[in-house]
Structure formats: C-alpha cells, structure tokens
Amino acid sequence: MIPMTLAEVAAATGGVLDTTDGTPVVDAPLAFDSRRPSPGSLFACLTGALVDGHDFAALAVEQGAVAALAQRPVHVPAVLVPDVLTAMSDLARAVHQRYDGVTIGITGSAGKTTTKDLLAHVLAAHAPTVANRASFNNEIGFPVTVSSVRPDTRYLVLEMGARGKGHIQALCDIARPGISTVLNIGSAHVGEFGSREAISDAKAEIVRALPATGKAVLNADDPLVAAMRREHDGRILTFGTDEGADVRATDITTDEGRPTFTLHHQGRTAAVQLTVYGRHNVTNALAAATTALAADVPFDTVATALSEARMATGGRMAVTTRTDGVTLINDAFNASPESVLAALDALTEVGRGRRRIAVLGEMAELGDASVQWHWRVADAAARAGLAHLLVVGSGEGADVLADAYTAATHTVPDRHTADTVSAAVRAILLPGDVVLVKGAHALGLDAVADQLLTV
Incomplete structure (x- = not known):
C-alpha cells in the first residue's frame, strides 16, 4: 500500500483511534484473513453469518498486521469505524487519490x-x-x-x-x-x-x-x-x-x-x-x-x-492430461450461456479424434430466457459429438438440458457432493477421453475437476 499512518487512515475513514497514538504506518494491503495478513497490513474485521472478524483481531496483529479496522474495541491498536465494509472503500479511495x-x-x-x-x-x-x-x-x-x-x-x-x-x-x-x-x-x-x-x-x-x-x-x-x-x-x-x-x-x-x-x-x-x-x-x-x-x-x-502469458486464476480453460491419457478441461469457475457454448467448441477442438465427455451445471439467473438457453446448450452438446453428458442441478434448467440432449445423459442433483459427481464420471471414463467440467462457481464443480486429476 502507499504508506499511511493510522491517523491518516482514521481521517480517511471517519474513524477514531483506539489503543494507538496514530503514528504506526500501514504499508501493506488490507487483509481480512487473520491467518495470513501481510506484515504492515491493516486487518479488516468483517462480520459474516458464521464468523466475526473482531474475534481474530489480536491474532492478526500477532501475525504482523499493524492494527485492526473495527466497529468496536478489540484490545489491540485499531481504527474504530461505524461500518468496516464502507471504511474499506473509503480507505481504498484515499489510497487511489495518492x-x-x-x-x-x-x-x-x-x-x-x-x-x-x-x-x-x-x-x-x-x-x-x-x-x-x-x-x-x-x-x-x-x-x-x-x-x-x-x-x-x-x-x-x-x-x-x-x-x-x-x-x-x-x-x-x-x-x-x-x-x-x-x-x-x-x-x-x-x-x-x-x-x-x-x-x-x-x-x-x-x-x-x-x-x-x-x-x-x-x-x-x-x-x-x-x-x-x-x-x-x-x-x-x-x-x-x-x-x-x-x-x-x-x-x-x-x-x-x-x-x-x-x-x-x-x-x-x-x-x-x-x-x-x-x-x-x-x-x-x-x-x-x-x-x-x-x-x-x-x-x-x-x-x-x-x-x-499464462492464466494466474484457476478454473479458466485449464487443460491437464493425466498419466492414462485422459485430458481434463477445467472451466468450472463460472458459466454464462455464451461461455458454455465457447467451452463446448473448445472441447471439440481439444478432443478432436477422441471420445468426449462434458460435465455441465445448469445455468442460473437467466429469467424467462432460461429454457431457450438450455436448449441451445443441448444443441451445442449434440454438435460436439459427446459420448456422455452429465448434467448437474435440480432445477428447470437441468431438466431441460437433460431432456433436450437425447444421447447418453446422466443427471446429478446439485445437492450431492463432489464425490458423487466425480464417481459418476469415473464410472464412464476410459483412457484417452477428454472431459470438460463447466458450471457456475456455486455448484462447486471446481472440486470435481480437482478430484478427476488423479487416476
């Protein structure tokens, strides 16, 4: 981070200094994981449904954070603000101005x-x-x-x-x-x-x-x-x-x-x-x-x-070949309709001359266009010449996709674990196959892709 004293952080966020005179300098990025704060960082005490960051402020400081950005005293140096999330944006704005x-x-x-x-x-x-x-x-x-x-x-x-x-x-x-x-x-x-x-x-x-x-x-x-x-x-x-x-x-x-x-x-x-x-x-x-x-x-x-240039982010058309010749295409980070169609085209290119399998999650947030888009994906799957299509999901989109694709289709409800989906793929997998795993991040298909990397 562009260095700022805690006093300057307080001024930028409308905060109040607590257990500090404001002279310590923050020179590392904001942190919200108490286990891995960079030395010199400011720990943001975010509150979630299950975890309250305020409970980990002391650990974050012990691990190298200069202070905490908090909504109540945390018994370590802190800048106290009305709302931590808003203060994070205010601090980022102040940094950007410099x-x-x-x-x-x-x-x-x-x-x-x-x-x-x-x-x-x-x-x-x-x-x-x-x-x-x-x-x-x-x-x-x-x-x-x-x-x-x-x-x-x-x-x-x-x-x-x-x-x-x-x-x-x-x-x-x-x-x-x-x-x-x-x-x-x-x-x-x-x-x-x-x-x-x-x-x-x-x-x-x-x-x-x-x-x-x-x-x-x-x-x-x-x-x-x-x-x-x-x-x-x-x-x-x-x-x-x-x-x-x-x-x-x-x-x-x-x-x-x-x-x-x-x-x-x-x-x-x-x-x-x-x-x-x-x-x-x-x-x-x-x-x-x-x-x-x-x-x-x-x-x-x-x-x-x-x-x-190589991808720094996983789950984006990451292609790996196992020792048995099975090639896995992990594109499971997200799934817009257009990106699913593009991934199926890529599967055809990568798997030319080989048996091809696709694991596709149903697509959400498409409103009235959901049925139309799932039909289009089914048509693209047919053109890709899949040996098997595994549909993950339990909503209307999954039903449409499974019904529209008339070749070998398997449906796995999304309430099942990655183990269940992986087992379904392994049951039909042959050496030399090419497998595409594609779905919305919420479905957790990246875990399926990780499991399938092992023979």
Missing part, C-alpha cells in the same frame, strides 16, 4: 478474469503492475486490490463486475479509471437485469466514468459494446476481427485447442500463439493487447508477452 499511475478498468459479461490475467502479464513485462487476484471484483476484493498499489506501481488493473445498475459506477467512484475496457454484452444475469440492453447500460458506466483525457477500449465485433463510443468524447480504440478495428486478429487457427493468430495495429503485424485454450480467447487476447497499447506499452512487447 496513486499517480495508470488505472485500468475491465468489464463485460464473460472473459473478464481471463482478459485481466493476460493484460496483467503483458503490462508487468513493461512496468510494475497490480491486478485483482482471481475474481476479486466485489465490495471486498476491490478495495483490497486498490490498497495493494505501491509508490512504484505503474499499472493498476481492476476487474469490475455488476449485478445491477450503479454497481460499476460505485466501483469507479472508489478508483476512477483512466482506461476503460468493455469486452462484450452477454446473457449472464439477464434474469436480474431484464434485458441485454439493460446489461449494456450498466456496463457502460465504466465508460461514462472516464475523464476527458481517458481512453475507452471497445469490442468492435459486439454491436452493444461498439455503441458505447457515444458515451465518451475522448480517445477510443477498438478491437476485433473486422478490418475497421484499430487492433485486430487475422489468420486465426487452433492447434489442439490453442489459438494462433496474426496481430495487427497501425500497419504492424506479429504472430501470436496463446498458451490458453479456446478460440474464444482470441477476443480476450485482443482486448488485453489493445488495452496495453492504450497504456503505451510497445507493440513488440505486447505481442511477445501475449504469447507467453
């Missing part, structure tokens, strides 16, 4: 974390970079990420998610981006928003938040995203496969699922081969490349680093 590097915001219905990981790798090849860990893009993870910047940090990459109108604006109020990147507008959470147009309006908040000197990076291949150019009077850079895009990809091919393409920008070209799997990740790579170029990273650095 930060003089480039802040980059990324949003979209799918691909945010992949793009963030690719971009962070490219930027780090040029200058010190801080980015969200995993999908730390909510009211807890976001302030933690912002508080991670140091005086020498050149780039701050912030993934921004939204479950309603105003959510992205609230994040931008904490850390206003100088570059805003919008990937796509899909159908994830359409049941909550009501329509893709409403999703687009919410995502556009990241563009509206830009200062006049800011830069918008937009997907030229997505009409709803491309239309966001109306939201910003400053510089706009586009990416896509169309000739009119500022940064584009041509000659796209896949080698056992890994995409290769030619990157174009201002008359320059470079060959790029991604380490991540799935043709759909070309779009995410283009978004990362364009954002890096907007941040003044040299073209050659972008192209080279993009070919070397």
Whole structure:
C-alpha cells in the first residue's frame, strides 16, 4: 500500500483511534484473513453469518498486521469505524487519490478474469503492475486490490463486475479509471437485469466514468459494446476481427485447442500463439493487447508477452492430461450461456479424434430466457459429438438440458457432493477421453475437476 499512518487512515475513514497514538504506518494491503495478513497490513474485521472478524483481531496483529479496522474495541491498536465494509472503500479511495499511475478498468459479461490475467502479464513485462487476484471484483476484493498499489506501481488493473445498475459506477467512484475496457454484452444475469440492453447500460458506466483525457477500449465485433463510443468524447480504440478495428486478429487457427493468430495495429503485424485454450480467447487476447497499447506499452512487447502469458486464476480453460491419457478441461469457475457454448467448441477442438465427455451445471439467473438457453446448450452438446453428458442441478434448467440432449445423459442433483459427481464420471471414463467440467462457481464443480486429476 502507499504508506499511511493510522491517523491518516482514521481521517480517511471517519474513524477514531483506539489503543494507538496514530503514528504506526500501514504499508501493506488490507487483509481480512487473520491467518495470513501481510506484515504492515491493516486487518479488516468483517462480520459474516458464521464468523466475526473482531474475534481474530489480536491474532492478526500477532501475525504482523499493524492494527485492526473495527466497529468496536478489540484490545489491540485499531481504527474504530461505524461500518468496516464502507471504511474499506473509503480507505481504498484515499489510497487511489495518492496513486499517480495508470488505472485500468475491465468489464463485460464473460472473459473478464481471463482478459485481466493476460493484460496483467503483458503490462508487468513493461512496468510494475497490480491486478485483482482471481475474481476479486466485489465490495471486498476491490478495495483490497486498490490498497495493494505501491509508490512504484505503474499499472493498476481492476476487474469490475455488476449485478445491477450503479454497481460499476460505485466501483469507479472508489478508483476512477483512466482506461476503460468493455469486452462484450452477454446473457449472464439477464434474469436480474431484464434485458441485454439493460446489461449494456450498466456496463457502460465504466465508460461514462472516464475523464476527458481517458481512453475507452471497445469490442468492435459486439454491436452493444461498439455503441458505447457515444458515451465518451475522448480517445477510443477498438478491437476485433473486422478490418475497421484499430487492433485486430487475422489468420486465426487452433492447434489442439490453442489459438494462433496474426496481430495487427497501425500497419504492424506479429504472430501470436496463446498458451490458453479456446478460440474464444482470441477476443480476450485482443482486448488485453489493445488495452496495453492504450497504456503505451510497445507493440513488440505486447505481442511477445501475449504469447507467453499464462492464466494466474484457476478454473479458466485449464487443460491437464493425466498419466492414462485422459485430458481434463477445467472451466468450472463460472458459466454464462455464451461461455458454455465457447467451452463446448473448445472441447471439440481439444478432443478432436477422441471420445468426449462434458460435465455441465445448469445455468442460473437467466429469467424467462432460461429454457431457450438450455436448449441451445443441448444443441451445442449434440454438435460436439459427446459420448456422455452429465448434467448437474435440480432445477428447470437441468431438466431441460437433460431432456433436450437425447444421447447418453446422466443427471446429478446439485445437492450431492463432489464425490458423487466425480464417481459418476469415473464410472464412464476410459483412457484417452477428454472431459470438460463447466458450471457456475456455486455448484462447486471446481472440486470435481480437482478430484478427476488423479487416476
């Protein structure tokens, strides 16, 4: 963190010092796990349904935290505030006001974390970079990420998610981006928003938040995203496969699922081969490349680093082959409808000439479009030529998917454990098979993928 005394922390959060004179300095990110606070951190005493962080403040200080951010005295140095979660955002805002590097915001219905990981790798090849860990893009993870910047940090990459109108604006109020990147507008959470147009309006908040000197990076291949150019009077850079895009990809091919393409920008070209799997990740790579170029990273650095970039976050098209030749595709961190279709396409590419199995969780938060989307997934599963489809879930979506896919189908209610799902897969698994595990994070299919890694 950019160093701040406890007195300055109290001023930023409207807090009161307790058991301290305010002179100790916080110079590490906010922490909320008392077992692993960084030396010099400030421990946030968050209160959950089962655990109260206040009970662990003394342990956090013992483990190296300078003090606690708390709502009541905790018998160790603390800044007492009315609400810890609000204070975390207030502190992150104060840190960001002292930060003089480039802040980059990324949003979209799918691909945010992949793009963030690719971009962070490219930027780090040029200058010190801080980015969200995993999908730390909510009211807890976001302030933690912002508080991670140091005086020498050149780039701050912030993934921004939204479950309603105003959510992205609230994040931008904490850390206003100088570059805003919008990937796509899909159908994830359409049941909550009501329509893709409403999703687009919410995502556009990241563009509206830009200062006049800011830069918008937009997907030229997505009409709803491309239309966001109306939201910003400053510089706009586009990416896509169309000739009119500022940064584009041509000659796209896949080698056992890994995409290769030619990157174009201002008359320059470079060959790029991604380490991540799935043709759909070309779009995410283009978004990362364009954002890096907007941040003044040299073209050659972008192209080279993009070919070397690996996912820092698990559960995103992670491909592993076991000793018996079984290949596992773990894409179980999340599951928007569009990402499920893309994952099935990737399964076809990776498993060409081999027997293919998919473990798919039912998709939630799709509202009236749920039946239609599950039918579309069933159709894509049929085109993928699956030997087996295992559907995990107990709702209408699971029923539709199981009924619509007429080949060998197994349904596992989501109330069962990962052991049950893994056992169902092992019962049909043969050496050399390719298995895709894909589902919403809440279904816990990442645990299934982990179990299937062992022969």
